[in-house]
Amino acid sequence: MKPLKATVAAATAVVLALTAAACGSDDGGGAGDGGDKITVGIKFDQPGLGLKTPDGKYTGFDIDVATYVAKELGFEPGDIEWKEAKSADRETLLQRGDVDFIAATYSINDERAKKVDFAGPYLLAHQDVLVRADDNSIKRPEDLNNKKLCSVTGSTSAQNVKDRIAPKAQLQEYGGYSECLTGLENRAVDALTTDDSILAGYAAQPEHQGKFKLGGFKLSNENYGIGVQKGSDLKNRINTALEKMVSDGSWDEAVKKNFGPANYKNEPAPKIGNIVK
Structure with missing residues (x-):
């Protein structure tokens, strides 16, 4: 009986060890734990900022910023799992731990800061209008x-202009x-309003180049963070990455690449923690 007991005990130890290893693998999957993957929330439908193309690739300024940050955190592009972060879902995705961080035209404001933390800002945008290039x-x-004046259903941008x-x-x-944008091109509407970065992203697309222009009105300040x-140590690490992106010129390159064809007159890279009201 003694050898049998020893065998059972050994088998039990092996099972426990394997279970512990499996649990350790799950716990190590997050960006803060040195795992081999990082999950990043982005927009899938905003050209120039966050766009999932028909061939399954991801392009835009937010993508470039997120990719740079992820690399500074120790993750190569192939280690990034992109997850759609619609505007209404962003706080929930972070609170549930579905994503490690979100870069999705995410304007910093007091109400959101009660629920999540923000690194940055990494871009200062403004509400603006887009008009036809030949409209003076x-x-x-x-x-x-x-x-x-056109905007999307439920948006506050157009109402701000009217009010x-x-x-x-x-x-x-x-x-x-x-x-x-189709209505603007077909003259069904005279102007489209939202953040100038979003407008520039649309206007910079190959099929739209030369058709539209930005008003340059700066109707609001939108600090993208x-x-x-809440409480994640990633905030400070991401801030360090953003500072490096600006200092080594990568930030300017990303702006030019994604917004340049629209002649977007961007603000200089904002200083970390400097929220422009």
């Missing part, structure tokens, strides 16, 4: 009065920015 009738924000700047603007709400889970 909209030179000032006030010129939007009596014009057909604060051009009360006689005729709001046209479409299902998506691409629909607004990288969202992380």
Whole structure:
């Protein structure tokens, strides 16, 4: 009986060891634990910022920023698992731990900062308008009065213009920015409004180059940050990566690559922690 007991004990030890190893592998999967993968939340439908192309690739300024940050955290591009982070889902994705960080035109504000932490900002954008390249009738924000102004359903951008700047603007709400852009090209609407970075991203696409121009109105300040889970030590590590991206010129290269064809007059790279109200 003694040899049998020894065999059972040995087998039990092996099982326990294997179980512990498996658990250790699961726990090590996150960016903060030295795992071999990192999960990053991005937009899938914003050209120039975060876009999943039909062939399954990911392009845009946010993608370039996230890829650079991930590399500084020890992850190669092939180690990144991209996850769609729609605007309404971003806080939930972080709070549940579904992603390690989010780079998705994520404007820093007080309400969001109660739920998540932000590294950055890494881009200062502004609400602006996009008009047809041959339209010289909209030179000032006030010129939007009596014009057909488009934005997406549920967006506050167009309402901001109507409430604060051009009360006689005729709001046209479409299902998506691409629909607004088609309406603008077909002269069904006169202007499209949202963040200038988003507008520049659309205007910079090959099929749109030369057709549209930005108004340059700077109707609001949008400080894009990288969202992380509340209390995560990733915040400081990401801030260090962002500072390096600016200092070595990679930030400027990414801006030029993604927004250059739209003649986007971007703000200089913001200083970490400097939130422009």
